Amino acid sequence: MVSNVVVVDLAEASAADRAVIGGKAAVLAELSAAGFPVPPGVVITTAALDDPQLDRRLAAAAEGLGGDRFAVRSSGAAEDLPDASYAGLYETYLNVPADGLGEAVRRCFAAAGSERVTAYHQRQGGATAAMAVLVQVMVDPVAAGVAFTAHPVTGDRDQTVVAAVAGLGDPLVSGETTGEEWTVTASRTVMTRSGPDGERVLAAVQADAVAELACRIADRYDGRPQDVEWAIDRAGRLWLLQGRPMTAVPEQVSWTAPGPGLWMRNFRLGEWLPEAVTPLCGTWLLPVLEDGYLDGMHGSVGVRVPFRYALVNGWYYNATPIPSPRLLARVLWHGRSRAVKVLFNALIRVSRNPAAADREVLSDLDRQWRDIQLPAYRQMVAVAEAEAPAAAPDRLAHLVDTLSCEAGTYLWYLAIVGGSAWKMEACLTRFTRKHLADVLPDEHGGAQVLLRGLPGTQPGSVGHAVQSADWYHPVAAELPTLAAATDIRGRHAQVVEQRGAAEQACRRALAHQPRLLAEFEQLLRVNQRYAVIREEQARDFTLAWPVLRTCVRRLGEQLTARGVLEQVDDVFFCTRGEVTGRLTGQVEPIEPEILAERRQRWQRQRRLAAPLTLGTPPRLIGDVIDRAVQEARGPREVAAGVIVGHPASAGRATGPVRIVHSPRDFPDFREGDVLVAKATAPAWTPLFARAAAVVTDGGTLAAHASLVAREYGIPAVVGTGNATQRLSPGQLVTVDGTAGAITPHAQPGGATSVSGG
Template identity: 50%
Template sequence: MRRGQVRRTGGAGGVLTAESATAVAADVRNVARHFGTPQDVEWALDRNGRIHILQARPMTAVPEPVSWKPPGKGVWLRNFRMGEWLPEPVTPLFMDWLVPLIDKGYNEAVFRSSGISIPMGHAAVNGWYFVAPPSPTTLPHMLFSGSLRPLPYIFNSVLRPMVDPAGADRAVLGGLEQEWRNVFLPRYRSLAATRLTGAGTANLPELISLVEQIARAAGEYLWYFSAAGGAAWKMEAVLARFWRKHLAPGLKERQQETPDAGGYQVLLGGLMPKPPPRLPHAVYSLDWYQPTAGEEQQSRGDGVEADGRNAAPAAAATAVERRQAAEAACRRLLQGTRRLGRFDTLLAVAQHYALLREEQARDFTLGWPLLRRCAAQIGAELTLAGVIDRQDDVYFLTRADVRTDAPPQQDAVSRRRADWLRQRKLDAPLILGTLPILGNAFERLADAARSTRKAPPGALLGHPASPGRARGRVRIVDSPADFSSFQQGEVLVARATAPAWTPLFASAAAVVTDTGNLAAHASLVAREYGIPAVVGTGNATRMLRTGQLVTVDGNAGTIEPDED
């Protein structure tokens, strides 16, 4: 890419602002897409900041394209299990040490609850985490081999929520929630809290033991999170079918009596009595390389409420009012019919599990402050031993290198760090292989939520995750470093969001993510704040640019670029 006639006028700043650089990159991608091959582009920037493409020629000496082949048989998903919490490539030590431990803790918890083991493959493809759920051909063998005793449990926890949510709650899921709340969660909190003070003085074997305890506990937590809170989207699907069959036609006829609900999702918004709390253990990414929210606040000298973003926006109150009005309209329509009782039962269980899912998401990373302290101390020990040069090089080791008698690893660390930095620039696909049954289920639920199947020309399409329509300027947010630049009324565009991102929702006009589905963090929190959300777009962070004016339609699942 060539620069036009742009000159530095003095000072230490760059030639281009971040917004202009992003706009140039977006225009160059459009040129390459038009010609079907990478282009050497010459451009200019006028006094008004408008970019002009002057000429384009095919590039020579283009690097070899990156291959995204599945690492094994079946389908591999980036947006499943831990994938939603990993919006960028994983560091080597996380993938080589923590991921197997979390996976082990998860599988052990599944076996204790159900009596069977359903392992899933996991791998890093070009540095990005992918997981392989059981295929339709292997799952029956896992379920029917050996004893048949686990089958009722699997039916009630996996399949029944899709047809009879209240029955699944009574049979299995309600008990799992109570076990998580009364037994496991206090134990996990105790492990995270009581060990925090000891990590700074522990020796290397003790630090390794702490890491393994926390990681396996996180895996056990992931089971409760997946089975109980993870049932929320299945229950939502049942509510969506009921809405479409028994409510939507009648509500349309009585439009004068009903606010613009935006579909069944209005019934699942505005459920929290107050905005979610800001928690020091919240994370931006599950990879322990990234600081926790508490560390970020401490480094900026912030208090927990310092930026004022935990206050409920006016839209959140509107979400409560819209939900209550929609509930009342539904009950008026069903009054005097047997379907009213069915509606109330479906609504109660769907709302309960939507709240449970977000509650469980908030405390999943209770152990991450301890993991970070352990990693820092391990890094210090290995630096003293001459294994690495700097403390934070520890994240670019493998598990086999975590010993004081290991040979110097700096060359390998430097190579892996460079690979990781390069991989962060890649557009990783959401799916490798053929879309599984699970993926189709999410697509069907998205279609049920979509107000129209016709997307405007030039619009990006994703899952309609939170109803409403909003217009605003895009702000691409890649990491916590970008949080302070986010302005009131902007459209938050990110690869994915996790609980540490929640404070930004109070200022956002709308939310758009590359990954996620209708059970993702962005979907559920956007509904609580009463703002539109479109998730699972695949590449919104690449196709949009900071400062661009867009309209986000959370009913249709579209993002339309506007003319300034």
């Protein structure tokens, strides 16, 4: 027992009563006794408040510790518990000289009775707890920070996250700044975020050492995830400053397929949803879009064949259709020859004989879209734009339904007509590799050169361009305008010139083979035509999104005025039933705590590294997208440590990585940076004018990044899965858009940002 002792040596306090020396001191005393590198110190108990000799005792203690500067911190009995950390509530004094210890200790004790500490403890269900004060020799750090032995966003116990700043760690711990961040696993160490000034704080070996220290502490406490404060002094020694259990660790997420077959997040609507969706999008917009898609299918094919989709941890996944005898019978009976003709030509024949598929089916579907569906969609949007500002709530809800359904029908045409372009390109690629390999070598772009710089595909952005099909996000017209790059026209003109030269070179090479020349001309015409159609269709898919956002926000205003919501944007975190129910009779408010929890869950989910696929491909169908990628890439070997994805836009470029998470990051993007993102969408187009190359986690050969990168003549690799996690901000990489590979270069300080897959 030490209840009547004023000063307790930290190295000898491991057996002391936690209620006397406090939680922080108790943990550090135990870890010090176990051999962990804890700075020497003493604990000042509450008995000190009645001791007239306190200053003399502190002077003697300081002399015994051997330092000339000290850190003075609280050590509450209820502090650093698994369910209550008290982090940041008590006072801390750093660089205190020996003759100032008395005042610092008394001020630390006085802070225990502050209003914020009392209020926090009452929320935890008890009276204000006793505390002690911890005095330790001050570490003079070159770097300091925190480490979490479970990922604070995903809850992944196999990842340790290390955050670091130069000098003292207080600005990081207090939240004043965001530090450099490293993610450490058993197989790799990756810098996942650079510091605010871009200067390197740690080398990879130092991040490893911090992670190893934190994991040793977690192991000591039966694997319980730990929040560890640390510092590295000027001699290079790593010190443990504090250890406590992590509170509110998220449950580990599971990426289990929601049903049989292969589930892809890059298929159909998934291309337009680069992250987890908000509740209102998931319960209202997505189901109506899917219904509209089936309406379009019925109009073209004569049947409705539902595509299975699901939200897994908030992320959209679409399943590969699994044909069953019943489904095939329904298609044959209801659609009869019409269904067979459309589906055979649009799904199979198009990649073998594009011109025949165009004659038989696709040209008619293109005319239906161009002459009927697109004008109807534009008219509907125009009417809604005129009505929405003054529409009643029931009319607003009706506009949302009709516009979303029409957009779903548009998506059908984009998938069946515009989506034919990449299948046709596969046929053109096979032809050029077989007959024109010397004229259009793969290393110089291959057949892609013939499909760039076409009239009607000039890069540019429109006001309704989106960063995501989730209507929560602002459209391009709502975002700050980026200054245009000076060489946009020049770069596009160069692409046009390259295409023209490649066409003439192919014709010269085939001049003495009239049959092959005629086949080439036919392939070229149909491929170029559908490349333009795809661009036209993709550009206007989101015509309705500005007015959809207006309608939803007006519904939010109505609910806020009625006291149902506290703020307008809360509407995006409601479900459809909650919104429509409150507009048609229900009056009770939606609890702010519920909406706050949904918003927090969505923020966690959108940061997850969602796998590109879940489940396994059907045996007879396989992974159609993967087959297309392998065909586009061709027979290539990839060196160890290289990140592999889909070869989306040919060419090679080297530059520093710039990881872009949202339009908030746009102003920091510099000329010559390599754009690395989870996915890109039309609202991101202005960045391509500055980028040396583009790399995305998601996306396919038909993705926005693929198409726009070609028009700017820059290499792109999409569908890497997790490049945003495996590459480090500022790191130099070489992007090979022909091979579909990204080669990371060594980082300063000996760090390697990619290893072990």
